[in-house]
Amino acid sequence: MQTQEVNVISRVRLMIGRVWDFIIHNKSFTFGMLIFISILFMALFAETLAPSHYAERHKDCGEDNPYCRYDPPSAVHPFGTNLLGRDVLSRIIYGSRTTLLIAFSGTILGLIIGVPLGIISGYFGGRIDRLFTLIADSIYSLPSLLLAIALAIFFSSSGLLKIVAPVSFATAVVYIPTYFRVIRSQVLQVKEETFVLAAKAMGAGSLTILLRYITPNVISSSIAIIPFNMTDAILTNAGLAFLGLGIAPPTPDWGYDIFDAKDLAKIRLYPWLIIFPGFMIFLLSFALSLIGDTLNDKFNPLLSKKFETK
């Protein structure tokens, strides 16, 4: 019994040591992860963290401002208020939900469509492969933001899932070809491996080979794309919102808040309206880029900068 306890303790120590080693050697990843987790935390506990509800119209910001219009940052409203007297800080905290929801849903949608298509296309080859590759290449050849705009207009005008869905769909469609390509090229490599042939020689069927031998060996290469996909989803959402194609008010959204404050006169007079949401968009994409770079180094070591110098 005692030896077993010692075993557990030493194992835990070993684990902590490994985690610490990882942190030391991947500072940018840890930093990015910290920011990302904080924003995630913010989104999860928005009700508790936000000083007020995002749609609440504040009153009594001094004698000359009874409806709190464009109240500059103060102790009560640290990030100021907007035209309707809504607290910018609260809108930012609640807005992280919308942003993350779009980032996650767009990414997951892209993953669950792109990855299976890539696996099927790469494994079976032939006509299916040619057709899928053709479609993926044609999507790839379009400017992604332009495509997202078109899709957002299409989805919202047809009344499908009004709020989050158009943007998610748009970013998913833009990213499906990326997952498809990466996975397909991996499958082309893995399916020629001896262990696949050996499995066939032992009488394994196509389904077993696909699920047990191909998929687990290729799936990791898609992980490195996820942070970049999320970054793109966030920026696309901001871009769409800025063009007035994004989330409809009063749903809090960083992109929409920037759109709302984009007049030159407003920027000069009420800079807090644009600085804080803008900074949040920057912060989140920056964090995701840091994470993505490290993951890319881990999963595609040949692309790593360390190899270039050697």
Added chain:
Amino acid sequence: MTSSTPSLVKNSKQSDNQPLLHVQDLIVEYPTSEGNLRAVDHVSLSLKNGEVLGLVGESGCGKSTLGFALLRLLKGGYITDGKIIFDGKDIAKVSDESMKNLRGTQISMIFQASQNALNPLQKVSRHFKDTLKAHNRWNDESWNNVLELLNRLEISDSRLADYPFQFSGGMQQRIVIALTLMLNPKLIVADEPTTALDVLVQARLLQLLKDLIKELNLTVIYITHDLGVVAEITKRVAIMYAGEIVEIADTVTIFENAAHPYTKALINAIPNVKDTSKKKLAFIPGFPPDLKNPPTGCRFAERCPYTIEACRKERINDVKIPSDTGIEHTVKCLMNDDKFKHQFT
């Protein structure tokens, strides 16, 4: 070491003379941009139950292609003609589905690079379980048989929860052999299973294979370019050159009484440590012919020191040479043909 393991299912010794495998005029072609490449050209051979046949030749002679063709696992190649009669059925013609069911249970293959023959992301036990499940044989009894087989191959059960990369090359190869043998296939195609291993591990593995062949009465086609391994393990040898079997005989005859100039040259190319004369290592000048456009006559004619005009004229037929071992000795060379014998000086 050679303790008997009664519960390992031994293949029944068939007393009848019906061969287990009979390959008749098999042709395998790879389509290329410059036309079809005939990697295996009119190959015929027979294998009785419990026999171990060595298939020897240099790289690119079609020996591996022949092995893969027997399992219908050709990459980019096709069986364009000929028969593969296995256990009374022509498996060159059966459906893909029934071929799939034959693999593993009737015919199995051991691959060259064993470290690549195991799925790196699956635990070793998973490989065995999945194979049993795939063939609907998942029960306690067959699992015990697997454990016993692994034991026989000196892999302990406690290691089964490990991943392939945690094993040494020799152990991986033994795991692969266990996987190959677990469903008691009637025929095993071993494609250079020891090539990637160092000499000591190779020797140990060969001894183990030899014991298993004897114990389980295995029928094996052993593909290799290593004549030393052939001498160690096989009873009969087929020599392949440029897609054809040029000579087939019992192992002793091949080493001591080879009839084909190519076989002789191969034997001469084995370095001899005892040889004290400062003779350079023998080699065969020239290159094998282009298989997309092979010569009409003997394929070895360009490199053979004895070539006469008749050699290049037409297809060389197999000639039977009388042997006192009871095992047929066939050779594709005019030097042994009574009609042409006198023309060689």
